[in-house]
Amino acid sequence: MGIYGAINAAISGLKAQSYALENISGNIANSQTTGYKRLDTSFSDLVASGGNDQTTQKAGTVNANSRATNEIPGDIQRSDIDTHMAIKGDGYFVVQEKLGQTDGRSIFSGNNVYTRRGDFTIDEEGYLVNGAGYYLFGNPIDETTGNVSGTVPELIQITNDFMGARQTTQIEYRGNLPTYPITAQSDSTTPGSELLDSSITPGTDITANDNTAFLRSSLAGEAITVYDENGSPVNVQFRWAKSQNADSSVPQNAQWELYYMADPTATGTDAMWTHAGQFEFDGSGALVSTTDDTGTTSTPAGSSMTLSDVTVAGNNIGDLQFAFGSDGLTQYADPNGSAKVKTLAQDGYASGEQTGVQISGSGRIVATYNNGQTRDLYEIPIASFSADSRLERLPGGAFAQTTDSGEPLYSATGSVKGNSLEASNTDIADEFSRLIITQQAYSANTRIVTSGDEMLQEALNMVR
Incomplete structure (x- = not known):
């Protein structure tokens, strides 16, 4: 190879170390870039001529290549912004780049690219865009079933639409009725005084004229707010009377x-309280049969009964399912003689205005409303590739698929974590260590060039 070969090898070393320095410089510059994947440098030797026997071969020049670190995750950091997200484990967010606007509407590239950068925020059009200008894709959720509709991700756009009201269809009621109810009328020395006043026929509605006697011989069963078809709140009060x-x-x-x-303003013979049902308990306190307001008896007792055409203060709620479960209503002795309600809930709600958007633990975009409800809007897909290191690197921490990377697969093992961001996987200490080594190697290569030059000068001086 000779002196010229040595100088040529040293020059290739200078180029290779310059290449490594450039990667180190970029890594350090992006040490605080969200989702950044550092580029390491790989060196490979180029064998000089000399045949196929190593004893006659000489060390050749060197070549430098970048080595991707896509599979090395950065630290997951906490974020106070609800739409920020990070991928824990394998995978990429599916995004597209915005090309511009036409007639006030955004136009997108139509080509999916992939990123780990999850600092998404909602723009003025309701799109989720990250700090590098890439827009997030997701799978819409069917509002009725709660399942993903479709398998092809689409551009996520969040609207501020109101959530419609839901009419109450079921009341869940579970509790215990005392063996001996203590009412204003009951007297432990008077047999039967704990029962419904004798002036009232069991199973019939209570008129305004009988209200005082009814209240004195019955127990409060608590109240609950339900909602009619338009979402108007209606307060429903229950009372129990042992008959x-x-x-x-x-x-x-x-x-x-x-x-x-039914009607708190009723007077005279108008019905104030509507009879809703009859419940029969055996000696052990277990519910054995029920009779609904139509007179239909269920023996053995079911887990619910229907309250037909419920109307309260002129507000029609319709039919309500009064659900108490197989063991939800009992009659056990109670020292206070009162009805103890353990569960009282209903399934309706008023209309609501959207108050925010957040990322759930299952990787879904969830809208929250001021009526206390939430709605799943999109599920965030995670794409993976057979060869991550073969992806094409794009500006802004994005990657494009290539022939060598393979097609995107939506079976990644990673999961989306809300209120989080993935930090750069650059380690400053490691980069400074590499910087020192690179600097020393560069200096050593300059010495080879200097020595080669001196040797050439000596060879020229021989002629003189």
């Missing part, structure tokens, strides 16, 4: 009547 005691000498069970207030 029959268990008798050990006769095969009969204890019997309770359920009522709800």
